[in-house]
Amino acid sequence: xxxxxxxxxxxxxxxxxxxxxxxxxxxxxxxxxxxxxxxxxxxxxxxxxxxxxxxxxxxxxxxxxxxxxxxxxxxxxxxxxxxxxxxxxxxxxxxxxxxxxxxxxxxxxxxxxxxxxxxxxxxxxxxxxxxxxxxxxxxxxxxxxxxxxxxxxxxxxxxxxxxxxxxxxxxxxxxxxxxxxxxxxxxxxxxxxxxxxxxxxxxxxxxxxxxxxxxxxxxxxxxxxxxxxxxxxxxxxxxxxxxxxxxxxxxxxxxxxxxxxxxxxxxxxxxxxxxxxxxxxxxxxxxxxxxxxxxxxxxxxxxxxxxxxxxxxxxxxxxxxxxxxxxxxxxxxxxxxxxxxxxxxxxxxxxxxxxxxxxxxx
Numbered sequence: 352x353x354x355x356x357x358x359x360x361x362x363x364x365x366x367x368x369x370x371x372x373x374x375x376x377x378x379x380x381x382x383x384x385x386x387x388x389x390x391x392x393x394x395x396x397x398x399x400x401x402x403x404x405x406x407x408x409x410x411x412x413x414x415x416x417x418x419x420x421x422x423x424x425x426x427x428x429x430x431x432x433x434x435x436x437x438x439x440x441x442x443x444x445x446x447x448x449x450x451x452x453x454x455x456x457x458x459x460x461x462x463x464x465x466x467x468x469x470x471x472x473x474x475x476x477x478x479x480x481x482x483x484x485x486x487x488x489x490x491x492x493x494x495x496x497x498x499x500x501x502x503x504x505x506x507x508x509x510x511x512x513x514x515x516x517x518x519x520x521x522x523x524x525x526x527x528x529x530x531x532x533x534x535x536x537x538x539x540x541x542x543x544x545x546x547x548x549x550x551x552x553x554x555x556x557x558x559x560x561x562x563x564x565x566x567x568x569x570x571x572x573x574x575x576x577x578x579x580x581x582x583x584x585x586x587x588x589x590x591x592x593x594x595x596x597x598x599x600x601x602x603x604x605x606x607x608x609x610x611x612x613x614x615x616x617x618x619x620x621x622x623x624x625x626x627x628x629x630x631x632x633x634x635x636x637x638x639x640x641x642x643x644x645x646x647x648x649x650x651x652x653x654x655x656x657x658x659x660x661x662x663x664x665x666x667x668x669x670x671x672x673x674x675x676x677x678x679x680x681x682x683x684x685x686x687x688x689x690x691x692x693x694x695x696x697x698x699x700x701x702x703x704x705x706x707x708x709x710x711x712x713x
Contacts (some may be wrong), residue, residue: 358662370700371680375671380711381627384669384695387705388416388425393696395488395538395617396686396703397440397447401462403614404686405447406439406696407429409486412534413449415465418705422690425703428463432467434683436482438538439489441497443522448497450487453478461486462619469537477526478503479513488616493547497522502536507556508580515580517551517571533577534569539618539684543657544632550606552615552636552656560643564588566613567605567698568636568655568662576603607662613640613649617684617696623658625691626708633656635668637682637695646675650697652682669695669706 376384388404395407395415404425406417412432416425428689439450442447447458449471455501456471479485492498492643496519502513515539517531530549540551549571555564564584579586579602581593586604589595609615617637621630634653640649650673657662671679681699688694693706 353710355646368433368469370702371672371697371704373704375674375679376704377670378668378706381478383425384704384706385705387423387694388427389701390414390416390427390696390703391701392698393701394438394683394698394701395440396684396694397442398444398686398688398694399442399447399462402689403462403465404688404694405440405442407438407449407459408698409436409438411435411437413437413440415461421515422688422692423705428465430458431467431471431698432457436486438486439472439499441489443491443497448474448522450485450489453480453487455497456521465484473524474522475520475527476702477524477527480574481514484536486538488539489538491522492519492549493542494519494691495522495598496520496528498540498549500528500534500537500540502534503580506558507535507592509581509593515643525621528574530574531571531576531578535580535583539616541618541620541634544622545569546572546660548660550618550620552581552609552618553564553578553605555605555612555616556581556590557612557643557674559584559591560611562611565605565608565611566615568609568615568618569603569605570606570660570662571603572660576591577601578603578605607655607665608640609636609653612644612668614639614641615649615653619685619687619693621687621693623687623689623691623693626693635663635685635693637685639681639683640678647672647676647678650678650681672697 427581457473481504583599638649652669657679
């Protein structure tokens with residue numbers, strides 16, 4: 352029991368007693384941050400047709416945030432409880448899709464039934480049952496398929512054909528396909544608004560030191576690519592145990608090394624118009640933060656400028672979730688609202704924050 356408690360604390364699965372002091376959050380000039388909603392263990396975010404924000408957790412609950420008329424706040428409503436790590440949420444054609452460890456559920460007509468949610472339909476229950484790296488981020492691609500990752504059930508191992516991959520299925524649960532392999536664990540991905548290319552975060556393995564290997568930002572412009580796990584890490588480092596079996600040159604290297612153990616989760620391209628024009632189509636990455644490093648790293652939101660399929664200008668956007676070695680918050684996911692503001696979920700502080708922009712002096 353003590354071991355389980357320690358693991359949960361390391362993974363940030365308990366909610367802190369107080370939110371981040373927002374005056375500590377550092378943003379570029381003109382940006383400000385406020386609390387949008389208090390949501391225990393807030394994780395993945397999805398936006399409904401009517402502006403409802405849906406929030407997945409790893410505690411068994413799924414929330415809907417009904418926006419206030421001015422759009423500055425969201426009223427939390429529990430729409431599901433007792434689920435198995437319902438981390439992933441996605442919205443399409445009036446229905447909310449929720450990813451458990453081994454199942455995808457669908458709540459039809461949910462926005463008109465927030466206070467009396469329907470019983471969910473089971474879209475599929477074909478995914479593995481292992482809890483290790485089993486919680487999922489899900490999203491619909493521009494091709495109309497629902498993309499569903501399956502992490503490796505270990506720190507490092509040779510996975511089965513069912514693990515360490517990114518799959519996709521039709522909205523009705525049919526036509527399962529493996530889109531990419533060699534992915535230890537991704538819990539955040541998005542498609543470039545102009546090119547339609549998939550970009551995804553990947554958590555690097557543990558127990559190779561403070562800085563090795565780096566967590567990755569990967570680009571997958573087509574299906575069938577392999578990104579190296581467990582044989583090669585960060586594109587150039589053979590695994591101490593499995594690296595002799597296959598060469599790094601066989602695999603697709605990362606588009607960007609994000610740093611050792613920063614745990615990049617949410618990834619979203621900015622498609623709004625509230626922020627200055629230079630932010631359009633920039634990538635935002637929520638780094639949840641390290642737990643197995645002598646000095647903590649991550650705990651921030653980063654920006655990446657993408658040009659001609661390459662990741663450039665990797666720089667901080669929101670920092671201050673870490674005070675020395677004291678954790679104040681752990682960013683998980685991001686979401687662009689219709690007004691162009693940016694939401695940031697924080698499962699440690701139990702909050703969803705809203706970032707807005709107003710030109711200095713205006």
